[in-house]
Amino acid sequence: MTQLLDVDGMTRWIRTEGVERILLRMVGCLEEDFRRWEQFERIPRIASHSPGGVIELMPTTDGHDYSFKYVNGHPGNPARGLQTVTAFGVLADVGTGYPVFVSEMTLLTALRTAATSALAARVLARPDAEVLALIGAGSQAEFQALAFRAVLGIEELRVLDLDPAAVTKLRANLAPLGFRIHVARSVDDVVDGADVVTTCTADKSRARVLCSEQVAPGVHLNAIGGDCPGKTELDPRILERARVVVEHTAQTRIEGELQQMPPDFPVTELWQVLTGAAPGRTREDEVTLFDSVGFAIADFSALRCARDATLGTDLVHPIGLVAEPEDPKDLFSLVHAPVPVR
Amino acid sequence: MTQLLDVDGMTRWIRTEGVERILLRMVGCLEEDFRRWEQFERIPRIASHSPGGVIELMPTTDGHDYSFKYVNGHPGNPARGLQTVTAFGVLADVGTGYPVFVSEMTLLTALRTAATSALAARVLARPDAEVLALIGAGSQAEFQALAFRAVLGIEELRVLDLDPAAVTKLRANLAPLGFRIHVARSVDDVVDGADVVTTCTADKSRARVLCSEQVAPGVHLNAIGGDCPGKTELDPRILERARVVVEHTAQTRIEGELQQMPPDFPVTELWQVLTGAAPGRTREDEVTLFDSVGFAIADFSALRCARDATLGTDLVHPIGLVAEPEDPKDLFSLVHAPVPVR
Numbered sequence: 001m002t003q004l005l006d007v008d009g010m011t012r013w014i015r016t017e018g019v020e021r022i023l024l025r026m027v028g029c030l031e032e033d034f035r036r037w038e039q040f041e042r043i044p045r046i047a048s049h050s051p052g053g054v055i056e057l058m059p060t061t062d063g064h065d066y067s068f069k070y071v072n073g074h075p076g077n078p079a080r081g082l083q084t085v086t087a088f089g090v091l092a093d094v095g096t097g098y099p100v101f102v103s104e105m106t107l108l109t110a111l112r113t114a115a116t117s118a119l120a121a122r123v124l125a126r127p128d129a130e131v132l133a134l135i136g137a138g139s140q141a142e143f144q145a146l147a148f149r150a151v152l153g154i155e156e157l158r159v160l161d162l163d164p165a166a167v168t169k170l171r172a173n174l175a176p177l178g179f180r181i182h183v184a185r186s187v188d189d190v191v192d193g194a195d196v197v198t199t200c201t202a203d204k205s206r207a208r209v210l211c212s213e214q215v216a217p218g219v220h221l222n223a224i225g226g227d228c229p230g231k232t233e234l235d236p237r238i239l240e241r242a243r244v245v246v247e248h249t250a251q252t253r254i255e256g257e258l259q260q261m262p263p264d265f266p267v268t269e270l271w272q273v274l275t276g277a278a279p280g281r282t283r284e285d286e287v288t289l290f291d292s293v294g295f296a297i298a299d300f301s302a303l304r305c306a307r308d309a310t311l312g313t314d315l316v317h318p319i320g321l322v323a324e325p326e327d328p329k330d331l332f333s334l335v336h337a338p339v340p341v342r
Numbered sequence: 343m344t345q346l347l348d349v350d351g352m353t354r355w356i357r358t359e360g361v362e363r364i365l366l367r368m369v370g371c372l373e374e375d376f377r378r379w380e381q382f383e384r385i386p387r388i389a390s391h392s393p394g395g396v397i398e399l400m401p402t403t404d405g406h407d408y409s410f411k412y413v414n415g416h417p418g419n420p421a422r423g424l425q426t427v428t429a430f431g432v433l434a435d436v437g438t439g440y441p442v443f444v445s446e447m448t449l450l451t452a453l454r455t456a457a458t459s460a461l462a463a464r465v466l467a468r469p470d471a472e473v474l475a476l477i478g479a480g481s482q483a484e485f486q487a488l489a490f491r492a493v494l495g496i497e498e499l500r501v502l503d504l505d506p507a508a509v510t511k512l513r514a515n516l517a518p519l520g521f522r523i524h525v526a527r528s529v530d531d532v533v534d535g536a537d538v539v540t541t542c543t544a545d546k547s548r549a550r551v552l553c554s555e556q557v558a559p560g561v562h563l564n565a566i567g568g569d570c571p572g573k574t575e576l577d578p579r580i581l582e583r584a585r586v587v588v589e590h591t592a593q594t595r596i597e598g599e600l601q602q603m604p605p606d607f608p609v610t611e612l613w614q615v616l617t618g619a620a621p622g623r624t625r626e627d628e629v630t631l632f633d634s635v636g637f638a639i640a641d642f643s644a645l646r647c648a649r650d651a652t653l654g655t656d657l658v659h660p661i662g663l664v665a666e667p668e669d670p671k672d673l674f675s676l677v678h679a680p681v682p683v684r
Contacts, residue, residue: 006662007676014677046388048403050436055408057399061390066397068412070432072439078670082438086664090412094392096424097414106665110673142674166671173674319661320348322428323448328420329508331452331481332515334349335356 001318005103005306009315014107017309019143020150026115027122027151029305033297034119037271039063040297044251049229052076060296066092067300069105083139085109091303099321101307105299112302113294114143116247117222118151120290121196123273123280124245125220129195130156135187135209136200136225137161137170144198144222145174152196158182160190187214194219199233201225212237217285223257224292234289236260242287245270247295256291267291343660347445347648351657356449359651361485362492368457369493371647375639376461379613381405382639386593391571394418402638408434409642411447425481427451433645441663443649447641454644455636456485458589459564460493462632463538465615465622466587467562471537472498477529477551478542478567479503479512486540486564487516494538500524502532529556536561541575543567554579559627565599566634576631578602584629587612589637598633609633 005013014022033040045058053074060067071087078084087105092098121129132154134141141159148154157179161167171181184190191197191214199209199221207225212235215221221242225233234257244267246252253263270290272278281288310316325333347355356364375382387400395416402409413429420426429447434440463471474496476483483501490496499521503509513523526532533539533556541551541563549567554577557563563584567575576599586609588594595605612632614620623630652658667675 004661007665008662010665011676019677041390043388043390046385046399046401048383048385048401048408050403050405052437053439055401055403055434055436055439057388057401057410059388059390059397059399061392061397063392066390068399070410070434070441072434074437074439077438080438081670082440083665083667083670083673086440088441088663092397092412092414094390094397095394095416096419096422097395097397097416098424098428099412099430104663104665107673107677138671139673163671169669169672173672173678319346320350321430321446323349323352323425323446325425327507327511328423328425329480329505330511330515331425331449332484334353335361335449336515 002099002321003101003311003316004319005101005310005316007104009310010104010107013310013315019146022111023115023118023147023150025309026111026302026305027119029301030112030115030119030298031274033301034271034274037297042248043296045296058296058299060300061094062300064094065300065304066094067296067303069296069299071105071109085139089299089303091307101303101311102319102321103303103306108302108306109299110140110143112298113140113224114147116292116298117144117198117224117290118147120245120270120292121148121220121222122151124288124290125152125196126218126281126284129220130154131158131194132156133158133190133194133197134200135160135190135197137166138200140200140224141170142173144200145179148196154196156180158184158190158192158194160184160187191216196220196222198222199225201233206230206232208235209233210238211235212241215287217287219287221287221289222292223289229254229259232257232260238287239265239289242289244268244289244291245273246291247293247298251295252291252293255293258291344441344663345443345653345658346661347443347652347658349446351652352446352449355652355657361488364453365457365460365489365492367651368453368644368647369461371643372454372457372461372640373616375643376613376616379639384590385638387638400638400641402642403436404642406436407642407646408436409638409645411638411641413447413451427481431641431645433649443645443653444661444663445645445648450644450648451641452482452485454640455482455566456489458634458640459486459540459566459632460489462587462612462634463490463562463564464493466630466632467494467538468560468623468626471562472496473500473536474498475500475532475536475539476542477502477532477539479508480542482542482566483512484515486542487521490538496538498522500526500532500534500536502526502529533557538562538564540564541567543575548572548574550577551575552580553577554583557629559629561629563629563631564634565631571596571601574599574602580629581607581631584631586610586631586633587615588633589635589640593637594633594635597635600633
């Protein structure tokens, strides 16, 4: 039977193992899968846009397992007490086509996005990076901070958000965990002295949360908020200066900061850097940009990571998603009510 | 919370309400949605092919509800005691992006495929049709028979399958329900005197289960087995003779019997016939063909039909698919373990 890792199971897994330990585990799964990138079927996500947001399906397969994620993005949700982004996902057996594992992925996506950011920063940021600026203090922010601490040892944060309550929340969550946190009053303030800048804002429009003059030489930019057509965060002049690394070029040209650049603008894919086929950071003063939109292969990694850690434990439970008649050609037997006596 | 209609709930619903009554209910939903066809986003399904079969995602939306179906097709499955086709699906709220209703769809797809066939036959078969030939006696066969009885009043069946056990099963299931059943020994035998011929075989190849000489004038063909690239059931000369009706032209040209014809081969879409924009059967002796591959809008109809019939009853139960932190920007609060005393 299909096994379900629901919100309760996911929460217990993360609380028990610990966010940072799971982030490191996930960085390991991501790196393994990015290194075998060419074994995966790379299917662009299927997006359905509406005035309030977007609903997407993100499938991929390595020929053995098949995965897809359902994910929405609705910037107006928090005002109604709802999440901007929620998600769930499925792993299936390619050999039989049967769904094997269903998981909540709101939390899992938060983990995989942060783990992917940190994995990219490991090869793109300066090795002596000590200060992380967070522009946007929403749901993703704490996971970013913990991933950068787990992978790069960063404990100093500078934070900026238009919503003061979000900043207060972030400080309340992270200060007790040992982070030093500076609450910034402006973009100039938040980037001052930062070695890595994560932009993670949710506006569904062409925003410029950062202009080129605000990006110092040697900075690594981790842009994760610009992730659908018409939604960007960066001044295009930053891209002209930067070494740009992406997950999957075809998708990022449509959805990422790249949509502001000509179609032949040169980029490197992260898997190429991880396998050594392309260099990571080449100079101390280079500006690097990970233009991250989230790709299905990272969700595949996150799902198998969660499956491997939870299958066989009481964190999961079976759900009746697949009809199983005794004779596979006799589906009708399942619904055939007893014949009334005539 | 998201509500789940699992196999147990689906089975109880169908047994309680009765297959034929649900088929009629579903024909109603399908007709409503096909009549407002142009309100739907028509996205071709996303297929992932492997040597053993195919896994597909089939999304659509009417701007209010969003639906997708996960479905596989693995012809080798029955030999391992597994279903050729299994499926599940989801309805979500376009306004918030939240998944609202998850349903098993192996049974539901069997119902919607049969209901769609009968709906198309209602406008394409001769009104005096009395005999249905079934080529292929697999999981879909009984549902076809019941749908044609519910909608067209047909009670006389002629059945052919390479697998004698499948035919025995079909007879055991349907004879007690009042059908008169002739077990045919050949294609010529099965089509002899048939007014409607349903082809529903599972081979993943270019098959010719029916050649043009075997199709009498006035017959309505309901071809549902040819439903992915490289998989067809009919002699192309049949298509040359027939009035061909499809669900969604762009998809059928890739996946249906139509893939054997030139790209400009003329077809009519079923919604056009149902709205009166195009005629149904025009002559007594016309050969009509519903080249059915299954389209996402029919799954949308089936899902909303099941949702409307089961929400608020004990047939469904809540599952924890969406994380719900008190503060929507504080997802981290869900996994934040208590800080140890220092």
